Amino acid sequence: MKEIVLDRLQKIEDLEQRKLLKNIMTGVFLPLVEYQEEMNRKLEERVFQQVAETEERYDIYTTVCPRDELDPLHEFLYPMLQQDLERTLPDLASIRAGLGKKKEVKLLTVFLACEFLKVRELIERPRVFGGKLVTTQGTRNIQVRLRQNRAYIQEIEALHTIFQQNGVMWKTINHPYAYKFFDMLLISCEGEIAEEEEIIEISVHLEEYEPYKKIDMIPLWNIECLTLKNLGFPVPADDRVNFEHVLSVRKTGTEHGYLVDGDETSIRYSKRTPEEITIVSPCEKSGTWDVRKITQPTQGGISSRQAYALLSNKKRKDRFLDGFASKQAAVVRARGEIMRIIHSFEAADCFELTHIEVGTMSDRVAETYNMNPFLLDAIRLESEKKTIRLHFTAHTENHFILHDMMSFLVSEVQMYFPDYKCEGVLS
Amino acid sequence: MVVNYIWEAIIKAEQNGGSPKDICFVVADVYSPYMEVNNVMLNTRVVEEQIEINPYYRFYDIFRDLFDPNNNEHMELRQQIFDILIHFLADIDRMQGMNKQEYYSRFVIHDMETGMFGDSCREKSKLFSQAEKEVIAANLLRLYETGEALHLFKDTVRKLFKNSILYANQEGKDELLLYIGQTETSAARDKLTLLETIFLPLPFHTEVYWGNHFGIIDVEETMQIDSIALY
Numbered sequence: 001m002k003e004i005v006l007d008r009l010q011k012i013e014d015l016e017q018r019k020l021l022k023n024i025m026t027g028v029f030l031p032l033v034e035y036q037e038e039m040n041r042k043l044e045e046r047v048f049q050q051v052a053e054t055e056e057r058y059d060i061y062t063t064v065c066p067r068d069e070l071d072p073l074h075e076f077l078y079p080m081l082q083q084d085l086e087r088t089l090p091d092l093a094s095i096r097a098g099l100g101k102k103k104e105v106k107l108l109t110v111f112l113a114c115e116f117l118k119v120r121e122l123i124e125r126p127r128v129f130g131g132k133l134v135t136t137q138g139t140r141n142i143q144v145r146l147r148q149n150r151a152y153i154q155e156i157e158a159l160h161t162i163f164q165q166n167g168v169m170w171k172t173i174n175h176p177y178a179y180k181f182f183d184m185l186l187i188s189c190e191g192e193i194a195e196e197e198e199i200i201e202i203s204v205h206l207e208e209y210e211p212y213k214k215i216d217m218i219p220l221w222n223i224e225c226l227t228l229k230n231l232g233f234p235v236p237a238d239d240r241v242n243f244e245h246v247l248s249v250r251k252t253g254t255e256h257g258y259l260v261d262g263d264e265t266s267i268r269y270s271k272r273t274p275e276e277i278t279i280v281s282p283c284e285k286s287g288t289w290d291v292r293k294i295t296q297p298t299q300g301g302i303s304s305r306q307a308y309a310l311l312s313n314k315k316r317k318d319r320f321l322d323g324f325a326s327k328q329a330a331v332v333r334a335r336g337e338i339m340r341i342i343h344s345f346e347a348a349d350c351f352e353l354t355h356i357e358v359g360t361m362s363d364r365v366a367e368t369y370n371m372n373p374f375l376l377d378a379i380r381l382e383s384e385k386k387t388i389r390l391h392f393t394a395h396t397e398n399h400f401i402l403h404d405m406m407s408f409l410v411s412e413v414q415m416y417f418p419d420y421k422c423e424g425v426l427s
Numbered sequence: 428m429v430v431n432y433i434w435e436a437i438i439k440a441e442q443n444g445g446s447p448k449d450i451c452f453v454v455a456d457v458y459s460p461y462m463e464v465n466n467v468m469l470n471t472r473v474v475e476e477q478i479e480i481n482p483y484y485r486f487y488d489i490f491r492d493l494f495d496p497n498n499n500e501h502m503e504l505r506q507q508i509f510d511i512l513i514h515f516l517a518d519i520d521r522m523q524g525m526n527k528q529e530y531y532s533r534f535v536i537h538d539m540e541t542g543m544f545g546d547s548c549r550e551k552s553k554l555f556s557q558a559e560k561e562v563i564a565a566n567l568l569r570l571y572e573t574g575e576a577l578h579l580f581k582d583t584v585r586k587l588f589k590n591s592i593l594y595a596n597q598e599g600k601d602e603l604l605l606y607i608g609q610t611e612t613s614a615a616r617d618k619l620t621l622l623e624t625i626f627l628p629l630p631f632h633t634e635v636y637w638g639n640h641f642g643i644i645d646v647e648e649t650m651q652i653d654s655i656a657l658y
Contacts, residue, residue, distance in 0.1 A: 004448050004514050008507040017504035024508065033515060040522060047530040319543055320534030321567070330574030336625035339544040353545050358629050388629070420629075 001033045051323040057257035058168055058294055059314040060221055063306055064111065064177035067216040076295040077220040080155050080178070084218045089199050092135070095186060096193050104185035107202055109149050111217035112180050112209060116403035117367065119180055122209070123148050131204030133189060135197040140190045144204050147185055152178035152219050157374045159223070162292060166259045166270055172371050172411045174313040174347055176404030177219050179369075212400075222295045225261075226252065227288045228277075234284070242268060245279040247289060257294035309401070313408070315344050333417070338390070341416055342409050350395045351406065354427070357389040358420070367403055368424040371411040385421045388413070392426050402426065430464050433513055434520035436478055442557075452513040453506065454494055455479035482509070486516065532564040539563070544624065551621040554614050555587075562586050567625060580626035587618065592640075601630040604641070611637035 005025050012018040063077065067087065070079070079085060090107055098105035112119060126145055133140045156173050163170045184204055206213050232245040249258055258277055260270045271278045279289060315322060322344045325332070335356050342348050390410060394402055403426065410424040430436045437447045455465040458481035465479040482490040489512070493505060539560070542549040555563065566579045573579075580603075581593050590608025609615065615637075623633060 001515065001518065005511055007448055008511055012503050012507055014503055017501050020501065021504050021507055025511075029511070029515075036515075036519065043522075043525075044530060044533075047527060048534060051531075318541070319538050320531070321538050321543060321571070324531070324568070325571045328571045330571060332570055332574060332576060333628045334570075334576055334624070334626055335629065336544050336548070339548065339624070343543055343545055352547075354547075386630075417629075 001037075002030065005030065048320060051320065051327060052317065056314070056317070057255070057296060058163075058171070059296065059312055060171075060173050060175075060223070060294065061297065061310055061312040061314075062173065062175040062177065062219070062221045063310045064217050064219045064308050065306060066214070067218055069307070070218060070220075074220075076222045076297045078222070078224045080152050080219045080221055080223075082225075087216065089202070092193055092197055092199060093195075095189070096195075098186070099189055099193075104145065104187060107144060107184045107186050108204075108215065110146075110182050110184060110206075111177070111214040112182060112212045113214055113400055114180070114209065114212035115400045116176075116179070116369070116407070118209070118212075119148075120369075122146055122182070127207075128187065129204050129206055131202065133199065134201040134203075135193070135199055137194060137197045140193075142189045142202075142204075143187045144184045145187055146182045146206075148179075149181035149183045152181060156371075159292075160372075160374055162259045162261050165262075165264070165267065168257075168259065170372075170375075170415075171313045172408055172415070173221075174311045174345075174371075174405065174408040175219065175221065176311065176401040176408070177217075177308065179404060181217075181219070222297070224293045224295060226291045226293050228252075228291050229288050230279070230286055232281075232284075232286045235280075242280045242282060243284055245281055245283075245286060245289065247277045247279065247291065248275065249277060250275050252293060253295070255298075256296050259292045259294065261290040261292055311347060311401075311405070314346050316346060319344060331416075337416070338388070338413055341413055342390075345409065345412070347405055348409055350399075350402075351392045351409070352395070354391045354393055356391070357387075359386055361387055361389065364425075366423055367426055368407040368410045370414060371407055372415065375415065380419055382421070385419060388417060388420045388422045390422065390424045392424055394426060430466065430478075432463050432520070433478075433480060433517045436464060437514075437517050438521070447514060447517075449476055450514075451477045452510050453477060453479055454482055454509060460484070480513065482513070489516075528568075531568055532561055535564040535567050536560045548621055548624060551617045554618050554621075559587055563622070563625070570626065576626055576628045577631070580622065583622055583626060584619070587622070588615075601628075601632065603627075603631060603633045604636070605633050606636045606640050608640075609637065 009018060009022055009025070012021060061076065067084075070085075071077075090105060095105050095107075097103075112122075126147070128143055128145055131142050131144055133142045152175070156175065156178065159173070160170055228247040228249075230245040230247045232243040234241050234243045247258075249256075254274050258272065260267060260277065260279055266281050266283050268280045268282065270280065277291070321340065325340070338356060339353055342351075342353055390413065392406055396402070406424040406426060410422050414420075414422040430439060433452065436450060440447060440450055456479075458465040458479065460481065460483075463481055463484040465481055466475070482494075490509070493509060539552045540549060552560070563583060566583045570576060570579050584591055584593060584605065584607075588607045588609065592606040592608075594604040594606070596602040596604065605619075607615070607619065619635065627633065
């Protein structure tokens with residue numbers, strides 16, 4: 001419209017009239033046009049918002065950081081496990097007891113910053129590495145074995161249970177780092193350990209894994225454990241009486257996701273309104289409730305620099321069809337659907353899905369793993385399923401979490417195609 | 428395509444690759460009281476640069492005072508104001524028919540063009556004309572509403588490739604035979620690939636015949652010597 005006005009102004013030859021027109025246009029007309037265009041844009045936005053997905057409150061962000069660099073006041077990242085905050089060396093008494101009973105004792109947890117294929121070798125073929133135990137009495141040679149640390153994976157599984165209890169749709173957690181932790185188990189130690197000794201240092205040489213070894217790393221995510229106090233009033237539900245315990249989230253932030261953690265005997269269900277969570281429970285007494293707060297990052301906060309990339313299972317917001325598809329009951333099983341699912345995640349930015357193979361095909365060494373092993377398909381036999389093989393190319397090279405990010409995308413596709421076995425291949 | 432309303436003139440001009448700026452609306456000296464656009468040629472098929480209109484057909488309340496015959500001052504100014512206002516009214520007109528479905532199809536086209544189905548599909552979606560994109564968008568929306576993938580695949584192919592015929596293999600194989608009645612070009616092949624990607628259910632695959640139809644015994648048209656494809 002502006003262009004038309006400028007064009008027409010040029011056309012008036014009488015300068016007096018041109019000035020008049022210019023005054024009218026700039027005074028009233030152009031603001032009117034802008035207002036009209038703004039209104040049209042807003043209408044379009046409203047229509048879009050009606051179908052846009054609203055579940056972004058439950059996006060999970062993940063990363064890993066060295067213990068010394070952990071920011072205790074970070075706006076949205078918290079350690080996955082509280083006990084990670086303390087540095088713990090095993091005490092000698094338990095080592096002695098373990099060695100005496102021929103039991104393996106956990107010495108340390110290490111993070112291996114290497115790609116999935118190397119990690120898998122270590123999981124499948126356990127290796128023994130040599131090291132040194134330095135105590136107040138001298139240095140001893142020790143032998144250790146590496147075993148994948150499953151504490152963080154179990155934590156993800158526990159979160160899935162909480163999602164279920166709260167009736168929130170599950171999205172695969174994109175946490176590649178959680179799968180790269182290993183426990184060092186002490187198998188044997190040279191000589192006897194006296195009672196009064198104290199450990200000064202433990203060092204283990206991991207041979208070809210040595211360059212990837214990182215000690216004292218803590219996986220983080222944006223989930224904080226809170227306990228909230230409440231007031232409850234009983235409400236009858238036909239022949240049952242329940243108590244509505246209301247938790248206010250006004251103080252802790254209404255824009256975040258909250259999940260109530262508790263066993264099913266005390267929680268029938270919970271409801272969420274923008275400012276409150278209502279827990280419907282047979283419990284009469286008011287008290288405190290365990291709540292997981294899924295903090296969503298706000299724009300403009302100051303975050304400390306991070307050595308490892310911050311990942312998330314966030315979906316793009318500017319897509320119409322993603323929201324539309326999630327509101328429809330029909331299941332679409334086309335190749336394009338797989339592409340849509342994959343490209344709906346921001347995590348797919350560094351990949352390009354080149355082609356999709358479907359059918360029964362010869363097994364090959366898997367390059368991806370299922371990040372939702374706890375989602376079991378109870379109907380079909382694993383061995384009778386056809387395979388969907390997704391071929392990816394990556395835009396970035398040599399990134400040690402590339403295969404894990406691919407696993408995340410493939411695991412999401414797997415949720416939509418339970419009658420197929422999904423795997424990813426990087427070419 | 429007779430132009431009856433001011434908005435039609437603008438939409439037509441845009442479809443012919445022009446810009447609304449190039450159209451100039453003027454008040455006709457002589458006009459029919461029953462028509463808004465007053466073409467010199469009643470059944471003309473081209474959009475003129477200068478379009479004479481009857482402003483009182485729909486907008487009497489707005490324009491009743493602008494061209495008072497007793498006032499002949501500032502004619503140039505009034506003419507340009509009139510032109511600009513008609514453009515503005517045409518813009519408002521164009522929002523009249525907008526509804527949820529129209530917006531949805533607009534969003535879907537935008538999604539396709541911004542790589543919802545990946546980069547290669549984004550490139551291929553550029554090959555379609557606006558009208559073809561709208562066909563795809565409408566069927567894509569229907570796909571998610573009904574899940575009738577195979578039907579919608581056939582429907583889309585039929586609409587975008589005029590002489591095509593589709594056959595389903597009845598022998599229990601998940602196979603479709605497509606006869607596309609046109610010569611094979613890389614653009615046409617890319618278009619078809621995009622449709623297969625979006626609509627075709629996973630286990631299905633297609634056999635495509637471009638220029639020549641495969642022979643069917645007893646169907647005389649398909650059994651012409653030198654133009655039989657083999658299945």
